[in-house]
Amino acid sequence: MVKTTAQLVEAMMYAKSEGLRVHVIGEGTNTFFGDDLKSFLFIKMAIKGISLEEQEDIVLLKASAGENWDDIVMLCVEKNYWGIENLSYIPGTVGGAPIQNIGAYGSELADVFVSLQAVDIQTLDLVSIDYTACEFKYRDSLFKHQEGRYIITSVTLKVSKAIQPRLTYTPLDSLLLKPSISIQEVRDLVVKTRNEKLPDYISYPNAGSFFKNPVVNGAQAEGLRLLYPDMPCIPHGNDIKIPAAWLIEHVGEAKGLREGDVGTWPSQPLVLVNYGHASSKDVLTFSNNLVQKIREKTGVQLECEVNFVK
Numbered sequence: 001m002v003k004t005t006a007q008l009v010e011a012m013m014y015a016k017s018e019g020l021r022v023h024v025i026g027e028g029t030n031t032f033f034g035d036d037l038k039s040f041l042f043i044k045m046a047i048k049g050i051s052l053e054e055q056e057d058i059v060l061l062k063a064s065a066g067e068n069w070d071d072i073v074m075l076c077v078e079k080n081y082w083g084i085e086n087l088s089y090i091p092g093t094v095g096g097a098p099i100q101n102i103g104a105y106g107s108e109l110a111d112v113f114v115s116l117q118a119v120d121i122q123t124l125d126l127v128s129i130d131y132t133a134c135e136f137k138y139r140d141s142l143f144k145h146q147e148g149r150y151i152i153t154s155v156t157l158k159v160s161k162a163i164q165p166r167l168t169y170t171p172l173d174s175l176l177l178k179p180s181i182s183i184q185e186v187r188d189l190v191v192k193t194r195n196e197k198l199p200d201y202i203s204y205p206n207a208g209s210f211f212k213n214p215v216v217n218g219a220q221a222e223g224l225r226l227l228y229p230d231m232p233c234i235p236h237g238n239d240i241k242i243p244a245a246w247l248i249e250h251v252g253e254a255k256g257l258r259e260g261d262v263g264t265w266p267s268q269p270l271v272l273v274n275y276g277h278a279s280s281k282d283v284l285t286f287s288n289n290l291v292q293k294i295r296e297k298t299g300v301q302l303e304c305e306v307n308f309v310k
Contacts, residue, residue, distance in 0.1 A: 020040060109157075163183075197267050210272045
């Protein structure tokens, strides 16, 4: 466990001297661990601290990497700062949020991101990385393509004092019928929906959404709609995003499917669950079979969202 940047650097130096690979853990909620991890040094990120800088109509919020993400969301909701309420109840820490550009219900971290600080593993220097350099895309960032290069120590976000709800996604669009809306109402609906759809990762081990929603071009989408007229198509820039959960349920016919101790969650097939004593090989076999079936039927390649450590 590291509580300061100096301790983090010290741990990195130790790993180098011992020839160990390093993996930093916030809460491990989006991580798939292999069965043999002897070559790793696992570092628990416990750097804490939050600061707020109020400006005219925005607030700069700086949070250390070891802070719980949902605690940051709750803080903003309590203070009526808009921008991350749709990201309520996403498990994990602040340091993990930029890596996959966390998102939900039409919002993503990149919408409010300003900059972050990180230790550059190559030099062990503390560096600042701004929005442009992070190369944010859908569930993607610089840190996925330069894995192991940086360890994030803090993140700075820009949240708004002005009322700015994003209610384009179901079920949040139901709030559009209300004459007025509070930030607490948005959070409450997000939390309620997540609780109804997603399993408790403590009772049913899982890594959250196992796959990304695939993005296809317009021509591909039109061809797929001929085969699957009910397939949802969500505009994504010049392309179309297709819900992976829909493909798993309706193309893969795998909603609630269980093989041994591995299966998809009955109310959210995007989540793969270890129901007992499944090995990493069991989970990967189940996942690969599902990907292959959907690819053979649609030509769409599902891409994993979880962070693999193996």
